[in-house]
Amino acid sequence: xxxxxxxxxxxxxxxxxxxxxxxxxxxxxxxxxxxxxxxxxxxxxxxxxxxxxxxxxxxxxxxxxxxxxxxxxxxxxxxxxxxxxxxxxxxxxxxxxxxxxxxxxxxxxxxxxxxxxxxxxxxxxxxxxxxxxxxxxxxxxxxxxxxxxxxxxxxx
Amino acid sequence: xxxxxxxxxxxxxxxxxxxxxxxxxxxxxxxxxxxxxxxxxxxxxxxxxxxxxxxxxxxxxxxxxxxxxxxxxxxxxxxxxxxxxxxxxxxxxxxxxxxxxxxxxxxxxxxxxxxxxxxxxxxxxxxxxxxxxxxxxxxxxxxxxxxxxxxxxxxxxxxxxxxxxxxxxxxxxxxxxxxxxxxxxxxxxxxxx
Numbered sequence: 001x002x003x004x005x006x007x008x009x010x011x012x013x014x015x016x017x018x019x020x021x022x023x024x025x026x027x028x029x030x031x032x033x034x035x036x037x038x039x040x041x042x043x044x045x046x047x048x049x050x051x052x053x054x055x056x057x058x059x060x061x062x063x064x065x066x067x068x069x070x071x072x073x074x075x076x077x078x079x080x081x082x083x084x085x086x087x088x089x090x091x092x093x094x095x096x097x098x099x100x101x102x103x104x105x106x107x108x109x110x111x112x113x114x115x116x117x118x119x120x121x122x123x124x125x126x127x128x129x130x131x132x133x134x135x136x137x138x139x140x141x142x143x144x145x146x147x148x149x150x151x152x153x154x155x156x
Numbered sequence: 157x158x159x160x161x162x163x164x165x166x167x168x169x170x171x172x173x174x175x176x177x178x179x180x181x182x183x184x185x186x187x188x189x190x191x192x193x194x195x196x197x198x199x200x201x202x203x204x205x206x207x208x209x210x211x212x213x214x215x216x217x218x219x220x221x222x223x224x225x226x227x228x229x230x231x232x233x234x235x236x237x238x239x240x241x242x243x244x245x246x247x248x249x250x251x252x253x254x255x256x257x258x259x260x261x262x263x264x265x266x267x268x269x270x271x272x273x274x275x276x277x278x279x280x281x282x283x284x285x286x287x288x289x290x291x292x293x294x295x296x297x298x299x300x301x302x303x304x305x306x307x308x309x310x311x312x313x314x315x316x317x318x319x320x321x322x323x324x325x326x327x328x329x330x331x332x333x334x335x336x337x338x339x340x341x342x343x344x345x346x347x348x349x
Contacts, residue, residue, distance in 0.1 A: 028212045028213075030213065043241045046270060047194055047241075049191065067324060070323050071247070071300065071318070073250040074239070074241055074250070084276070088225070094209075094225050095226060096225065097224050100327070103324070136334075152344075152345065155349075
């Protein structure tokens with residue numbers, strides 16, 4: 001009897017843990033992190049609008065990444081494990097502040113220190129400091145060309 | 157098995173089934189256009205437009221940051237914070253200018269949810285039309301280019317905005333189309349003309 005009660009209690013507590021893990025959070029807790037990854041254009045990467053994810057990163061997609069950042073599409077940091085961190089602030093600046101800061105880091109591999117928030121499956125990052133900037137290390141335009149093909153204007 | 161055991165097992169099973177239910181379908185009533193995107197689903201839902209930083213951290217400036225911050229929608233039906241990546245325009249435009257007029261208000265939002273939720277943990281939203289909750293008139297989400305013109309009165313000339321945007325032009329001037337310098341551009345163009 002005790003055995004059955006113990007087992008059912010374990011099942012209930014496991015299920016409760018699963019429930020708590022899967023339930024949407026109504027608030028988020030910040031954690032200080034240091035994330036290394038490539039600065040990406042989240043729309044092209046997540047939507048597949050211009051092809052597979054490998055073709056919409058790096059040098060191949062750099063001009064389009066500039067367009068999307070200037071266009072107000074959220075930028076992200078793509079970590080090596082594939083996690084995407086949506087950037088909500090960059091060294092104190094709001095992302096749509098029309099400054100050059102957000103433009104200068106497009107497609108670069110950076111290490112960003114800041115506050116990480118997780119809410120409803122999305123990772124958000126308030127970048128307090130760009131600790132290192134390795135520049136564009138993903139030199140992939142020889143594999144994919146320029147993406148999209150019209151990013152470099154044709155000579156008239 | 158006594159009542160206590162049965163009750164505990166029933167509770168456990170209810171919890172498990174409540175968390176493994178299929179993802180909700182928000183397509184009913186949607187008039188969104190599909191774009192052929194990854195794991196694309198039409199979605200029409202009601203929710204509150206929020207400043208995401210404010211929602212997460214409690215740092216809440218007036219009027220959702222007056223257009224300087226990324227905005228999202230907290231969906232009524234499940235209280236999920238939906239990250240909005242894109243408005244309804246075709247040329248690399250975000251959604252903040254279209255959401256800002258509804259800061260902290262209830263809206264109906266119609267568009268497409270995109271992205272593979274199983275691997276990403278979430279889906280992301282492209283809002284194509286929006287209205288105050290329950291109002292008859294929908295507004296297409298195409299405010300970005302108008303707002304860009306106001307922000308860049310000197311960016312005149314022909315062609316789409318992204319060829320005339322001063323910040324884009326400055327960066328390409330500095331580092332080229334591939335971000336690797338003018339020589340790399342020159343070599344690629346010569347080989348691919």
